[in-house]
Amino acid sequence: MSRSRLAKDMDKNTRYFHNIASTRRRNNRVDALVINGRLVRNQARIKIAIREFYKNLYHQEESPMVGFRDGLVGMISEEDAAALEMLPSAEEIRDAVWDCESSRAPESDGYNFNFIKKCRDQIETEFTAAVVGFFQTSRLPADTNITWVALTPKFIEAKEIKDLRPISMVCRVYR
Incomplete structure (x- = not known):
């Protein structure tokens, strides 16, 4: 009681x-x-x-940048390795977003892919720059x-x- x-x-x-x-x-x-x-x-x-x-x-800790052509993977051809290391184009990034389930989000408070799709005109430039920046540096932006x-x-x-x-x-x- x-x-x-x-x-x-x-x-x-x-x-x-x-x-x-x-x-x-x-x-x-x-x-x-x-x-x-x-x-x-x-x-x-x-x-x-x-x-x-x-x-x-x-x-x-700092880690060295290792590419596919640095001997890490020996099973693929030189041209395939070069293709894997190319930066994604804006169209490839857009296609990858469109292939994702719209209602899925990382957590209950996260933005889902439907948000990215609906607001594409407003955020596409920054979103594409963030994805390309990740591929260039292998690091996420500090505030991510x-x-x-x-x-x-x-x-x-x-x-x-x-x-x-x-x-x-x-x-x-x-x-």
Whole structure:
């Protein structure tokens, strides 16, 4: 009975609900962190230290560009290898989009191919440039795969970055 009342009261805009929310916010707030052995309370310095920590932890290593003609694949002819390395034309990109199922999307919040087909006149230039850019560099544009990280303390009064649990909020293609 008490649990059902608690759940019912938490959904209401009551003082009880606000006290729980305020306590939770206070417990999850990172007011100070130990950085390089020193306690830092400056929020700007804390943000910079956290950003650098995760940049160093999850950095992307450079990989060499390898083509079909570099001996990676020896089963195809030289002309087939050259054809595979050619940049796609705008018509090929358009045909590939039109061959995809219109109602499919990467996730429930993603744009489906119907959006790309319907808005082709407005986005075709940028879309084609993004696809060709990927084939030229083998990299997606930097803002394609953005991940925001929210940090929550693993316990009350966490003081080091390792005491914080990262929760990723991903806006991505990643596939």
